[in-house]
Amino acid sequence: MASIAPRPAAQAQGFAEHPVTREAALLRLDAFLPQAGLVYAARRNEEHGAGRHHAVSRLSAALRRRLVSEAEVVARVRAAHGESADKFVTEVFWRSYFKGWLEARPQVWASWRGDLHRLDLRLGEDDGFAARHLAACRGETGIDCFDHWVEELEATGYLHNWARMQFASIWVFTLGLPWQLGARFFLDRLIDGDAASNTLSWRWVAGLHTRGKAYLADADRIARMTGGRFSPRGLATVARIPDEPPAPAAALPRAPLRWQAGVATVLWLTTEDLSLELEAALGDLDVRGVAVLASDGAVPADKTALGDGVQRAVARWHCPFRVCSSAEELAAFAHGEGAGQVLTGFATVGPALEAFPEMKRALRHAGLTLGEHRRAWDDRAWPHATKGFFALKEKIPQLIAAAGIR
Ligand SMILES: Cc1cc2nc3c(=O)[nH]c(=O)nc-3n(C[C@H](O)[C@H](O)[C@H](O)COP(=O)(O)OP(=O)(O)OC[C@H]3O[C@@H](n4cnc5c(N)ncnc54)[C@H](O)[C@@H]3O)c2cc1C
Structure with missing residues (x-):
């Protein structure tokens, strides 16, 4: 499913x-x-x-x-x-x-992906489980604050941080649904949807980030913090932490793909970093063009943000731009503009990094390389x-x- x-x-x-x-x-x-x-x-x-x-x-x-x-x-x-x-x-x-x-720990993202596959199979086979999941997703649980927050999220793409914590806690501990499905429900809807903040916040609430320390929503606190707008009933009083193996030990983060100063470059703008034109480290870059993938703008907020990023980059480097329908088209554009490399913002673990193999392959076939700019903020x-x-x-x-x- x-x-x-x-x-x-x-x-x-x-x-x-x-x-x-x-x-x-x-x-x-x-x-x-x-x-x-x-x-x-x-x-x-x-x-x-x-x-x-x-x-x-x-x-x-x-x-x-x-x-x-x-x-x-x-x-x-x-x-x-x-x-x-x-x-x-x-x-x-x-x-x-x-x-x-x-x-x-990129494996945590990969195993979330794998868990979703397994849970989708279960949703297809277990009617009771599917019905509970559907009621939560539709905001039909009878828990007033939770149902309201589903409405708000659907309408605006945003929930206040504190509401996100209550929502995730109720999803996991009161409704007994897997955190993985809740994380997907959020990621598909949040206007700020982010692989790291979302996945790890859900794990944090569920008691998997700081092992054994879960966040349990409390009805009185919810009534107080929302100025009496809600009085949820039947909330779990015990946090049953999901039985999962501990997260793997930390490894060194992936190094950015190298790029060369002085080589003609096409910038590939993604929603990972849309103000590269302000980065001092890229000040001398010989930029021949700016490109985006149309598929990166499938969500309206991303489309608007990408358009804005392109405008600023083009104004900074006075170069042509292209909205490309595929990695091959982007590679052909870069080749046509005389570029030797394509540079993009560092692709963090999540959908951005998953798009890399295809782009690398297309660029390699066109005789180009892919480089990444990682901000000093992240390096430190x-x-x-x-x-x-x-x-x-x-x-x-x-x-x-x-x-x-x-
Ligand atoms: C279950 C759950 C899922 C979440 N999913 C996301 C997500 O997909 N994307 C996302 O950006 N944030 C996520 N958050 C974190 C947080 O809720 C939002 O960043 C915050 O609500 C954004 O609103 P704001 O900009 O008004 O925050 P402010 O309170 O104004 O905070 C300023 C900035 O600090 C950062 N920040 C604040 N709180 C957090 C936090 N708890 N974790 C990480 N960064 C924070 C954000 O960049 C935010 O814009 C999640 C939190 C929870 C509990």
């Missing part, structure tokens, strides 16, 4: 609320800045519902695609609030942490993301100083 498809309305309202162009993201950052300090620390967990998530930045869709970078956002909030922005800065580092952790943060979050948290002052942020 295939994944239950998002309803057509998904993400329709998301664009205004969750910026997916650089300009809109910078405007949002400006607007959010006054409250990024102690106000954020005090109020970030308040959950007021769709259209009223004013206590949080709603920058995740932009950060996820690097329409704005972590470094830029952290620099702005530090300049405005100094150490009073510590809570917000720490949250931004959760993104870096999850990315680095998954880079060091990821080595500290191999254990629990606190090992990275301790390094935050050094990491932001190394990024030139005061």
Whole structure:
């Protein structure tokens, strides 16, 4: 059985609320800045519902695609609030942490993929299981907050972080559904859907990230934090942690594919990194063209973000661009523009990396190589993301100083 498809309305309202162009993201950052300090620390967990998530930045869709970078956002909030922005800065580092952790354990993504295959077979064979899953996906569980959050996610592509935690906890511990199916339900719908943050947050709630430490949703707390909007009944009072083998030991993250300065280049823009034109390390690059794959823009938010990224790259390098329907077409475009290599943002574990073999093959046939640019932010943060979050948290002052942020 295939994944239950998002309803057509998904993400329709998301664009205004969750910026997916650089300009809109910078405007949002400006607007959010006054409250990024102690106000954020005090109020970030308040959950007021769709259209009223004013206590949080709603920058995740932009950060996820690097329409704005972590470094830029952290620099702005530090300049405005100094150490009073510590809570917000720490949250931004959760993104870096999850990315680095998954880079060091790509098997966790691969085994999630395998589990989904197995669970889809079960959904096809076990009617009771399929009915429980369907009721959850349709928001027909009778648990008021959960059913409401399904509606909100379908309509906007977003849920507040705190709501995501309650949702995932109810999915796993109250409804007794596998975390893997819940992670897919989110990834298919979130406007900020991210392989690392999503998969690992679901594992964290289920008690698989910090072994034995699960997150159990509590009815009274939900009523309090939502201003009395919900009073869920029948929530699990015990967290039965799924019986799974421990995560593998951390390995060294994959090194970026090499590229050469001075070689004519076509930029392949993906939703991994859509502000490469601002990277000082690429300042002297001889860019002959900018290309995107049409398939990368299948989701409306990605299409808008890619269009925005292309516009800025073309304005920066004054070169032609092409929307390509296949890796072969992209290779032919690069060859036609006289390029010797194609450069792209570092492909992290997840769908981005899964697209690589096909692109490498097509480029090789055209006599071209593929290179990746990994940001210094990731190079510095990821080595500290191999254990629990606190090992990275301790390094935050050094990491932001190394990024030139005061
Ligand atoms: C079950 C579950 C699934 C999630 N799936 C995703 C996902 O697919 N993509 C995604 O980007 N985030 C995911 N998150 C993390 C978090 O919920 C969102 O990043 C956050 O809600 C985005 O809203 P915001 O930009 O207003 O956050 P703010 O509170 O304004 O935080 C600022 C930034 O910090 C980062 N951040 C904040 N909290 C977290 C966190 N817990 N983990 C990682 N980064 C964080 C984000 O980049 C965010 O934009 C998930 C969390 C849970 C519990």
